[in-house]
Amino acid sequence: MDLINFKVGQKTISLKILDILLTERFEDNLTSLPNDNKSFIGVKDYMEIPTPIFDLGIILNKKSTQEANQSLLEVFSKWQRKQQDWFSSLESSINQQTVFNDNIDCQQSSFAKWYKSFKTDNEDLQAIIGRFRIPHEHLYQRASELIELTKSGQTERAKKELNSERNSSFTQLIRLFESAKEQLSLDYKPIIIFTTKDGINPHIGLLVDKVEDSINYKKEDVKPLDKLTDVGFKIDSQTKNMMRGLIKLEQKHSVLIDPSAIFRPAHLMNQQSEETEAYGLF
Template identity: 60%
Template sequence: MDFINFKVGQKTIALKILDILLTERFENNLTALPNNNKSFIGVKDYMGSPTPIFDLGLILNNESTHVTNASLADLLQAREKDHIEWFKQLEHSITTGEPFGLARDPHQCAFGKWYDNFKTDNEDLDSILKRFDEPHKRIHSLADTLLNLIRQGQKEEALEIFASEKRTTFTLLLRLFESAREQVVLDYKPIIIFTTKDGQNPHIGLLVDKVEDSVSVDKSDIKPLDKLTSIGFDIDPQTRNMMRGLIKMEKSHSVIIDSSAIFKPSELEEATLIE
């Protein structure tokens, strides 16, 4: 059996090749219609046939990948501002002798706590994040180093080191925050999958993050759905109804989706009904 794998957030889903008419880049040019289904994002013509489009991220993850990415970019922006303020406070303490009360342990600041626990399968983002480790730790270590110099009466040396680290390590840290945000935003290039039930006419369109690869598997290699709970799929019964099994991949699983079972005919009719 031949499938194509697609990425939806942190999950990988598979559709039968015979269930796919076309994939195309999502250009945010759908026709919006009033509807109560939060995953329905609009209608797009396929060969003259108005086709309802659904955000698979909302169906599987309860949140659009676009929203997830925007939240991550906002978090990185906030943590960058934290470190700008941290650096200003350290400079203030060095120049005035006032106590410095912010985190000196790189694992205890808000970014450090997030950084130590964040996981991503976005290889480019992961590569950027790994580069944070050394400069982030070095910046936090400055507090003890420079404040010790102040206590020893070596204020001029402390200010020289501070200025040097501001030009180098701190500038690098800010550039990494910028690069990470850009990667989160620019890497998201969603596509629409036009699915079919008869091999000719469009059924529904599904918004996914990107195409992963194509795979051929024997029917005997498809695992039953009772394995879902062990790989992070906490789903409701209605959503589970569209899932047909698991394909074992090198590091994880791909979940086989039956697009014809995602919605009942009455729900599709409602999605395209203009009130």
């Protein structure tokens, strides 16, 4: 069985090559139609056939990847503003020879705790976040030293060294924030997968983040979801109807998706065994 893997948020999904007519770059040029399904984002022509497009991120993650990325961008911006405010307060304290009331213990820094616990499947983004530690810890160490210089009456020296830190460690930290935000934009290259049930006509389109790779699997490589659902693991009905099993990759699993199940007639919704066999796994 030949499959193609796609990225959807933190998840990897697989579709049979025979279910795919075409993939194309998403240009955000869909025709909107009234609909109560939150994952339905509009209609696009495939060979002059209007085809409904669904956001697979909303179906699988309850949130579109674009929305999730925007939320993360706001988190990065929030921490960036806090670091800028911290440095401005330090600068003001030294220039005016006043008490610095902010934290200078890096071990107690909420920002340090955040970036140390940050996890993402985006390896480039993870690498950027990992580089926060050195300039951030250095700034906290230098802050303590500059405050002591000011207390001892060496204000001009403290000002000079603080300006040097602004042009080195602090600037490096701010550039890392900008790189992290840029990486989010670079990594998101959404495409539409036009799927088919007969190999000729389009059925639906699925919006995913990007193409991963192609693989070949045998039926025994696809593990059923029964074990998960039997122990009370809840999956909403729309998602459950689409999922055909798990495929073990190197570090994680991919979810095998049957796109035709989105519009499956109501009288077939509970016939899991028939659906699996009909999907061509046996």
